[in-house]
Amino acid sequence: MLGGPVSKATEGAGGLTGMWRIRRPEVDNSMCTKCHLCWLFCPEGVVRRGCKGEIWIVYEFCKGCGICAEVCAARAIRMVREV
Amino acid sequence: MIATGNHAVAYGVKAARAEVIAAYPITPQTQIIEKLSEFIEKGEMRAKFLRVESEHSAMAACIGASACGARAFTATSSQGLLYMSEMVFWAGLGSFPVVMAVVTRALAPPWSIWNEHTDILSQRDAGWIVIMCESVQEAYDASIQAFRIAEDRRVRQPVMFGLDAFSLSHTSERLDLIGQEEADAFLPAPEGDWKVIDVQEPTTYGNMASPERMMEIRHSTMERLKESSGVIEEAASEFSRVSGRQQAGLVEEYRTSGAEVMLVVVGASSGDAKDAADALRDEGVRAGVLRLRVIRPFPSERIRAALQGCKAVAVVDRDYSFGLGGIIGQEVASATGAGPFNYIAGIGGRDLSVMDFAGIARDAIRRAEAGEGRGEIWWGIKGSQEPSR
Amino acid sequence: MRNLTDEEYLLPGNAACPGCAAVMAMRIGLKVLGPRTILVIPACCMSVVQGHCPKTPSKVPIFNTAFAASAATASGIRAALEMKGIMDVNIVCWAGDGGTADIGIQSLSGAAERGDDLIYVCYDNEAYMNTGTQRSGSTPEGARTTTTITGKSEGKKDVPGIMIAHRIPYVATACTSYPLDFANKLRRAISMRGTRYIHLLSPCPPGWRYPTEKTVEVGKLAVESGAWILYEWAGGRCRLTGPSSGLAERSKRRPLEEYLRIQGRFAQADPSKIEGMKRRIDEEWERILALCKG
Incomplete structure (x- = not known):
């Protein structure tokens, strides 16, 4: 629409939200039980699961809320202070 | 039908x-x-x-x-x-x-x-x-x-x-x-x-x-x-x-050519204004009617052209902006750069007849001849000192 | 969880606060709803979450509308799609508690009374969080907000109850800490036509005053303490769902204090106030249990 206020889907619509982070989640896949509760509960959708069930974090946008570490019963994710 | x-x-x-x-x-x-x-x-x-x-x-x-x-x-x-x-x-x-x-x-x-x-x-x-x-x-x-x-x-x-x-x-x-x-x-x-x-x-x-x-x-x-x-x-x-019916676009001009007094009107009572213009013309008063069919976009250019050379302009407003004046009156003033006589009339369904429009046109001529500037007249208000008809 | 796609319809890097339960639930909700979904969003936190034009995190269409107007806007969208013969699209209002319980209740009630074909999700963070935590009709008793600094003296408006009174096909409550329960309820709602309503309790770290990582735990405590009851109402029948189905007996519930103490908004609630809150919760349980008995 002519000059209309229409927006298209893109990552980072709110900016590089990883910059907001004070603490960073670090995943130890050797301790991971592949329950994927971190994936389920991550508000941002920055916890990704691979074909073997392994987990990684998209740090570009992870806001560091710490929910993934909190819901991880195996304690495979720990929050580390950003320097 | x-x-x-x-x-x-x-x-x-x-x-x-x-x-x-x-x-x-x-x-x-x-x-x-x-x-x-x-x-x-x-x-x-x-x-x-x-x-x-x-x-x-x-x-x-x-x-x-x-x-x-x-x-x-x-x-x-x-x-x-x-x-x-x-x-x-x-x-x-x-x-x-x-x-x-x-x-x-x-x-x-x-x-x-x-x-x-x-x-x-x-x-x-x-x-x-x-x-x-x-x-x-x-x-x-x-x-x-x-x-x-x-x-x-x-x-x-x-x-x-x-x-x-x-x-x-x-x-x-x-x-x-x-x-x-x-x-x-x-x-x-x-x-x-x-x-x-x-x-x-x-x-x-x-x-x-x-x-x-x-x-x-x-x-x-x-x-x-x-x-x-x-x-x-x-x-x-x-x-x-x-x-097969002639449609007005932005404005309708009725007997505007050579008009000394112009009634600027909006809406259903325009027909009465036209009848008043006819009656006045019969009596030798050169009256015309400029009906604004479109209010937005405001037809400023058409209004300026139509009102050029007119001795008295009477804008009849069936509306009011408190603290300022009739809404159309103000907009016509801003379009033409000159203050029309702004008649506030027909408020709340008060009758606005052919007689009223004829009276308004005559009143506007009288004011113009008396050299009165831009003014607001609550037409027909009861208990007012203003002449009503 | 296997039923949930890895496809993300709400992309990372949106403007939500860290630990936001509302986007957590929207992310899951969109996985269930799928790409043939239109979201209608009134003024609420979700208007901010979208970030600035010309960017948006949403891969499904969002139509932003005025605060009071989400249900009516959705009704118009449905009417247009029906006229154009498009019948396989979910039209979903996604509104906060202010836009639902307060300013938007008239248009919601109108749409529900007409039976317009839409799903309405109220994500309830129990105050006007977008404007900085002012009291809403959905704020619970005792909660501190910026307009009730000594704690709200009235109880929470029962919007699901109001929606049940409209005799629509489906009404459910949910909580963001139980995403699979929420997903199941959305699936049931999608399988029906007419007006369907889900009231989703959605904890809010800045508004409820707790650390961001506690979002899941706070929501779980709300349910396990019985302060928030999970149920669904369909075809004139009500049933408890998830953990709530085991909490009909008061003794099975965790002490309310555990739910209150984890949040700053209830810090000033004294024991007598807490007793009052407990009485309200008991009354609510009696009402829902009576509804379940039919």
Whole structure:
């Protein structure tokens, strides 16, 4: 629409939200039980699961809320202070 | 046929093949939506009728439908229009080509169901094209032209057209309809390419615009409103051809040539103003009538041209902006750079007759000859020192 | 969880606060709803979450509308799609508690009474969070907001109850800490036509005053303490769902204090106030259990 206020889907619509982070989640896949509760509960959708069930974090946008570490019963994710 | 203004609008909207109608009852508009509801229930018209719980929701539903590319219509009046106002702006600022009939009626308190134009004029800054009808026939004609203007690629803005409470809404006059084929040729089925909601091409409509973007968005709306003047004239001339009836575009000039006094009028009482001009001309007073059919975009150039060389200009306002003056009077003043005599008349449905218009024209000449400047006259107010007739 | 796609319809890097339960639920909700979905969003936190034009995190269409107008806007969208013969699209209002319980209740009630074909999800963070935590009709008793600094003295408006009174096909409550329960309820709602309503309790770290990582735990405590009851109402029948189905007996519930103490908004609630809150919760349980008995 002519000059209309229409927006298209893109990552980072709110900016590089990883910059907001004070603490960073670090995943130890050797301790991971592949329950994927971190994936389920991550508000941002920055916890990704691979074909073997392994987990990684998209740090570009992870806001560091710490929910993934909190819901991880195996304690495979720990929050580390950003320097 | 013989029909009321309200029924004329319903016939027009049927001919225009509106697809979604959402409306809420309010006197004196209700017959429009009753008739449309009847058309749909009898299977004479294919449309979805949403019997919503408020005018706010009526316009919200029209916007939702229009955002999907559908042809949407509603009608309201007075309090209903004000209650709807947030969404009226949403439609205008969002460039959704919705069409709305407004049966103009005074605002409360105290309660009044009678005619006044303050309601429709209160929405003049909302990004809508605003048309005011003179007759039952014109209400029908406008209801078809409105969709064509609104949906035109160069415009894509909503259109509201006003008809005066009772003197048009409930008065039966002769009405000529155009055939459905002619209507379809004049107004083809909506392309709907203004749609902003589409699961095939998903977008987000209307999220936050920063100060870096907002001004350009408003600027483009401004340009389309400007552009609409030509589109309105085109629609009028094309509809004149289709209907065989001469259509007014932005303004109608009646016996304006050589006029020493000009009555500037809006809406249904324009006919009375014209009769007054005829009577005055018979008596040797060179009176003319400039009827503003379109209020937005305001036809400043046409007004300037028509009023040039006129000794006395009498703008008759059936509305009021408290703390300033008559709304049309102020706008004419700003368009011409000269102060007209601004007659506030017919408020709350007070009679405004041929006699009144003749009296106003004579009063304006007297004031002009006495060298009075711009002035505001509450015509016919009781207990006033002003001469009434 | 296997039923949930890895496809993200709400993309990372949106403007939500860290630990936001509302986007957590929208992310899951969109996985269930799928690409043939139109979201209608009134003024609420979700208007901010979308970020600035011309960017948006949403891969499904969003139509932003005025605060009071989400249900009516959705009704208009449905009418237009029906006229155009498009029948396989979910039209979903996604509104906050202010836009639902307060300013938007008229248009919601109108749409529900007409039976318009839409799903309405109220994500309830129990105050006007977008404007900085002012009291809403959905704020619970005792909660501190910026307009009730000594704690709200009235109880929470029962919007699901109001929706049940409309006799619509489906009403459910949910909580963001039980995403699979929420997903199941959305699936049931999608399988029906008419107006369907889900009231989703959605904890809010800044508004409820707890650390961001506690979002899931706070929501779980709301349910396990019985302060928030999970149920669904369909076809004239009500049933408890998830953990709530085992909490009909008061003794099975965790002490309310555990739910209150984890949040700052209830810090000033004294024991007598807490007793009052417990009484309200008991009354609510009696009402829902009676509804379940039919």
